Amino acid sequence: MSQSDQELLARCAEIGTSTWADAMDTLGIVGVTQGITRRAGQGRVVGFAVTARHVWGELGDFEKSDFAVGRLVAATGPGRVLMVDAGGACISTFGGIASMAASKRDATAVVIDGACRDVDEIQETGLWLASRHVTPLTGKTRLRLQSMGEAVTIGGVAVAEGDLVVGDDTGLIVVPRGRLEEVLVAAQQALEVDGRVEQGIRDGMSFAEAAAAANYIPASTGGRG
Structure with a gap:
């Protein structure tokens, strides 16, 4: 290899x-x-x-x-x-x-x-x-x-x-294999978002707050949900 x-x-x-x-x-x-x-x-x-x-x-x-x-x-x-x-x-x-x-x-x-x-x-x-x-x-x-x-x-x-x-x-x-580099970039970006959510929770945020701050799950804007 x-x-x-x-x-x-x-x-x-x-x-x-x-x-x-x-x-x-x-x-x-x-x-x-x-x-x-x-x-x-x-x-x-x-x-x-x-x-x-x-x-x-x-x-x-x-x-x-x-x-x-x-x-x-x-x-x-x-x-x-x-x-x-x-x-x-x-x-x-x-x-x-x-x-x-x-x-x-x-x-x-x-x-x-x-x-x-x-x-x-x-x-x-x-x-x-x-x-x-x-x-x-x-x-x-x-x-x-x-x-x-x-x-x-x-x-x-x-x-x-x-x-x-x-x-x-x-x-x-x-x-x-032909799309590996593209997927790897997306995976690394997702990993970074996960890390920001985890850090937010460690810093005392609620899950919802940390997820919204990291754009992991946007904050609810109301409606029927």
């Missing part, structure tokens, strides 16, 4: 998902995933998306080699968030062994619109992982790796290779 990308990720890591979501709202960008829950790992993760798509079927529909979880693990690394679109299927894409291998590669995070298994083992590895489902059902002969590096959908949000992904205790967001 280039020095400039590392510096960009460091700036982005200072901002939580709620602030990113507010910034994207102001710009009309859909970027908050739905139905994806963190299963392991702690704190905030920030990285650039590496995309993959699994197609799914019944037991025996594919060869074991079609699962290709080794290719998924190989795509992980520092500053990378593996985003796997499994169509929301309740079939495991990642388990304990794959998570151990990804953690050995210093993977930033793995996100699956599908399922994982061996949650206790994943938690032991320290890997930050989020998924739609948890199930003991293996992906071997049920899942086939269809593509890598192409656009996917995760939690209802379109994700392209290289998009910014931020995950924390509140949720998971995706910012299109």
Whole structure:
């Protein structure tokens, strides 16, 4: 990863998902995933998306080699968030062994619109992982790796290779890489407004007074409300 990308990720890591979501709202960008829950790992993760798509079927529909979880693990690394679109299927894409291998590669995070298994083992590895489902059902002969590096959908949000992904205790967001600088400016402005509201409250203002002073929520002018 280039020095400039590392510096960009460091700036982005200072901002939580709620602030990113507010910034994207102001710009009309859909970027908050739905139905994806963190299963392991702690704190905030920030990285650039590496995309993959699994197609799914019944037991025996594919060869074991079609699962290709080794290719998924190989795509992980520092500053990378593996985003796997499994169509929301309740079939495991990642388990304990794959998570151990990804953690050995210093993977930033793995996100699956599908399922994982061996949650206790994943938690032991320290890997930050989020998924739609948890199930003991293996992906071997049920899942086939269809593509890598192409656009996917995760939690209802379109994700392209290289998009910014931020995950924390509140949720998971995706910012299109082509609009990242624009959204980052809006997010930093929103963060500054939040800071002024917080400072006003510390200085003894009521919430309404501090919010109005910072133009966070303008003071009511009456009417029906």
